[in-house]
Amino acid sequence: MGLFITLEGVEGSGKSTQIRNLAEFLTARGIQTTLTREPGGCPIADKIRTILLDAENKTLSPLSELMLYAAARAQHVTEVIAPSLEAGNVVLCDRFCDATLAYQSFGRGIDRGVIENLNRLACQGVSPDLTVLIDCDASVGLERARRRINATAGPREERFELEELSFHQRVRAGYLQLATEQPDRILVIDGAATIKDIFASISTQILTRLAEPLRAVR
Template identity: 65%
Template sequence: MACFITFEGIEGCGKTTQMRILAKRLEALGNSVTTTREPGGCPIADKIRGILLDAENSALVPLAELLLYAAARAQHVAEVVTPALATGRVVLCDRFTDATLAYQGYGRALDRETIDRLNEMATTGIRPDLTILLDCPVETGLERAMARINSTAGAREERFELETMEFHRRVRDGYLQLAAREPERFVVIDGAAGVEDTAAAIETAVLAKLSGRG
């Protein structure tokens, strides 16, 4: 059964780790799973990701940032998400349209109507069936994120990590407001808990959705 599940949250909340754990669990249960991410997920979108996350591009203005996210998403949806769902796969995506609302809407204070219109165009109306929001204190998330960046070879994708604490607090608050508006789609899970406890909570929520009970 096709199902589109997204993972959201501030920097360092544990999305990538938890998505990897869930993918293995779902595959063990016999599901066909596609894992992907935004920005990125396919060659063209990955090139745009390089621009968006490179700290050297600090002069990137908010509107240009928003348009680059929309361009990457349009390519990603057409090339990865839509085909996978069409073949009945479970698609797990690390960030999607809610990230744009949280970061460029609440974080950058860009116009919500403009963001909604671009998201609708880029996704051709595709929306997540379930969104896992991993919530944790900003300080905890940024500490984890910088530790990961400092231990990873290659390009330092840290343009957002270097934003002010107030920016990250606006993003976190934005995510929580989005979740409060759509409680039927969002499941908010403590991202500061242990990896195993967090994974168990996510698995419960996802299996309930896949069985039709969620």
């Protein structure tokens, strides 16, 4: 079995920036790496992603939103994550189950137990070995995310960026609570640091986790 690593954090915390660099870093070291993201990661789940992130979908109910995330995840785990782990790859996933708890439970207020059950069902026994939470002030992250959206061509995936600041503050607090509850799995990194310093912290941690299997290969 490979190693399953997820990156989490509020909008604009730097997840996609770091995960791209990490995939390059691991691949350059000859480590078979699968880079993927949620919502999405395979064609069917990508179609669900467009519904979830389209700012035109103002009336999407919290419950529909939750179940669309679960549907996309079930497909993504089946098609991409589980087979990649079975092949022995390091799987880097930009957001996963913790995002559903942070956004749909702490953010939207849906019962946590319901979401945990749904996550379990969608994950089909797969769970992250390591989760990197890039902790970032919600307004700093939103400002970065809005700048990125304005500078990027293509569809504006901004349904969440348009939520009020207090929503994103609840999401951040939720993530931090999850990290307090599961300190062995969730590593908290200060998102206010430079891109370079954050990368150095995360890559060091990942190499440490990989040290055992790497030794076995040599």
